[in-house]
Amino acid sequence: MQRSLTIALDMMGGDYGPRSSIPAAVEAVHLHPTLTLILCGNEQLLQEQLSQLDALQHPRLKIQHCTQIVTNADEPASALRNKKDASMRIALDLVKQGKAQACVSSGNTGALFAMAHYVLKMLPGIKRPALISSVPTETKKPVYLLDLGANVHCDAHTLYQFGIMGSVVARESQDIEHPRVSLLNIGSEDIKGHEGIKEAAQMMQKNPALNYTGYSEGSDIFSGKSDVIVCEGFVGNVALKTCEGIAKLIMHKMTRALKKHLLYRGLALILMPVIKKIYKKVNPDQYNGASLVGLRGIVVKSHGNASASAFLAAINEAVREVQRQLPEKIQTAFAEHEPMQDAS
Amino acid sequence: MQRSLTIALDMMGGDYGPRSSIPAAVEAVHLHPTLTLILCGNEQLLQEQLSQLDALQHPRLKIQHCTQIVTNADEPASALRNKKDASMRIALDLVKQGKAQACVSSGNTGALFAMAHYVLKMLPGIKRPALISSVPTETKKPVYLLDLGANVHCDAHTLYQFGIMGSVVARESQDIEHPRVSLLNIGSEDIKGHEGIKEAAQMMQKNPALNYTGYSEGSDIFSGKSDVIVCEGFVGNVALKTCEGIAKLIMHKMTRALKKHLLYRGLALILMPVIKKIYKKVNPDQYNGASLVGLRGIVVKSHGNASASAFLAAINEAVREVQRQLPEKIQTAFAEHEPMQDAS
Structure with missing residues (x-):
């Protein structure tokens, strides 16, 4: 075959x-x-x-x-x-x-x-290639994040194009007919916003072929609300590497907590493989490759x-x-x- | 007293x-x-x-x-x-x-x-106020992150000033004589870099009163290598909220893994308080206040x-x-x- x-x-x-x-x-x-x-x-x-x-x-x-x-x-x-x-x-x-x-x-x-x-x-x-990778979510499907560092800054049209590319990747990889695309933004949109992102949002909204669903915050990345999240390379790189850092920190704290008490030491033997598996899953940067699209x-x-x-x-x-x-x-x-x- | x-x-x-x-x-x-x-x-x-x-x-x-x-x-x-x-x-x-x-x-x-x-x-x-908060690290001392969203974009001089303010906060809060200050940057500095950050790095280096220790990546935030990490508000906000998101995801996956197997169900009763405590610790956005300095x-x-x-x-x-x-x-x-x- x-x-x-x-x-x-x-x-x-x-x-x-x-x-x-x-x-x-x-x-x-x-x-x-x-x-x-x-x-x-x-x-x-x-x-x-x-x-x-x-x-x-x-x-x-x-x-x-x-x-x-x-x-x-x-x-x-x-x-x-x-x-x-x-x-x-x-x-x-x-x-x-x-x-x-x-x-x-x-x-x-x-x-x-x-x-x-x-x-x-x-x-x-x-206009520009983007580095894209998937990260796990609370649902069964992952979310595709781009750009992860190929372009430090991106103008509105580049972000818009990333939305189209991300949508194709999610559709082809996850068999989703109309992948939900969102733009990464910060909580208080009302704080003097990021003009490029606002403009990209308008461009995405106007394209009926793109299933644009609005802004996402950092805390929404893993919720499964979006299939594709678009951001500048600087921001995407920091977000992905922060995941790596926090996953490492949680592993560290968890292992220490488990080793601290005699009772937990026995459990640790059983639980460490579970924790390590989860760590691998939420540590996408180490685990998956990222593609230049x-x-x-x-x-x-x-x-x-x-x-x-x-x-x-x-x-x-x-x-x-x-x-x-x-x-x-x-x-x-x-x-x-x-x-x-x-x-x- | x-x-x-x-x-x-x-x-x-x-x-x-x-x-x-x-x-x-x-x-x-x-x-x-x-x-x-x-x-x-x-x-x-x-x-x-x-x-x-x-x-x-x-x-x-x-x-x-x-x-x-x-x-x-x-x-x-x-x-x-x-x-x-x-x-x-x-x-x-x-x-x-x-x-x-x-x-x-x-x-x-x-x-x-x-x-x-x-x-x-x-x-x-x-020039500008900054939103600052501490997040836990693998060491006993936390790291102070600023700006967390008060300023979407920041010029070099603003980032430099944030370094001074962050240094004072870390010194006063954690009793560290010369807090190690770093600038958040992305891995490959050699990719067309972020001019404002490079310029801020030069300004920090030139000030002997500031203990500037170079760039940090997202994965370094929680390592304890720095006492203060400086970035633009957009990036800081995304990084902090990504922590919140990934901590939630890990809790979710962990709880599910523990509930899945009959053997683990008993352990879950003992372990969930440990996991929740860790979750609280690594979920700083929910837990601590952030200060406008x-x-x-x-x-x-x-x-x-x-x-x-x-x-x-x-x-x-x-x-x-x-x-x-x-x-x-x-x-x-x-x-x-x-x-x-x-x-x-």
């Missing part, structure tokens, strides 16, 4: 490089029988890690040797100019050349964003601190996006529903 | 009005033997609630009848113009007139901000959804700020350490 597909992986990114990306890749080809992975990175390092897992001869794991690595210290502009043989860049080039249908990286976000933008280009009519290609960003299982989750996300033909669906939505396409 | 002090309360704000503010007031005068409270609001309603608690004749609970109420639907400008006899306004007027040393309200934030700004005025040299008077804002215990916590916070003479300390800090005071 599954069509054969090829994904390019930047193996050298993140805090652990091949130590987490190789086990993830090996597991991914095991899970997906029609998946071929092109492993971009230092050939020798990759071979060493592969042979440790007895996977050196795997027919669907192909090494693409690269001489450079993008580090977290690299400025995006300089990485773009000087690191044309970096694993990150080569993985993107493979998508551009049609040799891979998607790429996954856990490397320097800024550099990945600049390179992806430069190599893959925007879909017609879309709006480009002529699929790019999934895994957390810099990604474990093998988190990197695997990002590969799985890339597989799903290829199967859903996400860029094509976004392009169709813009062609049909973006009345202001030519005005931008 | 305690000096006698008087605090004016806006009794009519928030979702519950006198139903939560009266029990809080009765408890507060019980806790603080030298505290007098001026209860601003509808006399009849207040008397009814007081008599239910047998506190109608309490010598330190004085009713100040007001004919108007600021609602959440009121625009700040219109409330300022048209609601001069509202309980919120009268409470602030009492501070201005020196009849009370602080005021507490759980009403419309925008209106409270506009009225407090107009009635009390800024301390010399300070930078004004010539003390204003504590309680959550709109404040229960009696949350409103009591806000009264307690106001008592502490009076005892610490917070506005005077902020004024001294600005006179001593704000080199750019005249340049603004």
Whole structure:
């Protein structure tokens, strides 16, 4: 049933490089029988890690040797100019050349964003790409948050376009016919408001193809009232990372409370797995990949601190996006529903 | 030892009005033997609630009848113009007139901000007031976050001034000689950064009286690495409310996980109080009051959804700020350490 597909992986990114990306890749080809992975990175390092897992001869794991690595210290502009043989860049080039249908990286976000933008280009009519990810809610369906940091500030039209892109992602991923889209705002709208958000709200309201449901506050993100929540990259990044921080804090306090009393110590053994599972669920930044949408290609960003299982989750996300033909669906939505396409 | 002090309360704000503010007031005068409270609001309603608690004749609970109420639907400008006899306004007027040393309200934030700004005025040299509150960390000391929504956007100099004010609050409240101050930023500084934040960082670095320790990310807020974290009001509000949302989500998932299995049901009885205590701790927006700093008077804002215990916590916070003479300390800090005071 599954069509054969090829994904390019930047193996050298993140805090652990091949130590987490190789086990993830090996597991991914095991899970997906029609998946071929092109492993971009230092050939020798990759071979060493592969042979440790007895996977050196795997027919669907192909090494693409690269001489450079993008580090977290690299400025995006300089990485773009000087690191044309970096694993990150080569993985993107493979998508551009049609040799891979998607790429996954856990490397320097800024550099990945600049390179992806430069190599893959925007879909017609879309102003800016956005980083999108889902977070869990009190209901069974997650909510999609964008932008998570690709654009520090966004004008009204960009926020409006993010609403359309988010709506397509939620529709395709969660099988929701008319995803409820809202804009993140602060409680007291009456305090001197944020003009860009008010203008974006008007644009969303005017588009009958978009199911715009009004403003959300930070406290509403996880309620399940919205399928898509749109905000500027700075705000989205802070919100997502704050989740990570508070989840860590709750884990910390909980563990301490459980260890404090002798009675609880026994319970802790039973309860810690439950708590850890919840922690993982509410710690989306660590757990899921985030996707860069709006480009002529699929790019999934895994957390810099990604474990093998988190990197695997990002590969799985890339597989799903290829199967859903996400860029094509976004392009169709813009062609049909973006009345202001030519005005931008 | 305690000096006698008087605090004016806006009794009519928030979702519950006198139903939560009266029990809080009765408890507060019980806790603080030298505290007098001026209860601003509808006399009849207040008397009814007081008599239910047998506190109608309490010598330190004085009713100040007001004919108007600021609602959440009121625009700040219109409330300022048209609601001069509202309980919120009268409470602030009492501070201005020196009849009370602080005021507490759980009403419309925008209106409270506009009225407090107009009635009390800024301390010399300070550009904007900020809403500040503490949130728990993994260490014993909390971290102070500002601004939490009084100013949607802030320029570099305003952020810099917030750093000074936050530093004074942390020093006075937590007895820290040189509080570590940081600026909230997003992970990849290298992504086209936020100019105002970069400029504020330079200003903070140049002031030797300020212990500036660099950028923090959302995930660092609760780590205890900083005593004060400075950001724009929009971002701070989203971060704080996201905490509220995620704490609610974790409670929800935890309760469900505990109820699901028969084995856990018994444990739930023992553990739910622990979980609830943690929830309260990590849900600062509900629990503590937030203070408006930078004004010539003390204003504590309680959550709109404040229960009696949350409103009591806000009264307690106001008592502490009076005892610490917070506005005077902020004024001294600005006179001593704000080199750019005249340049603004």
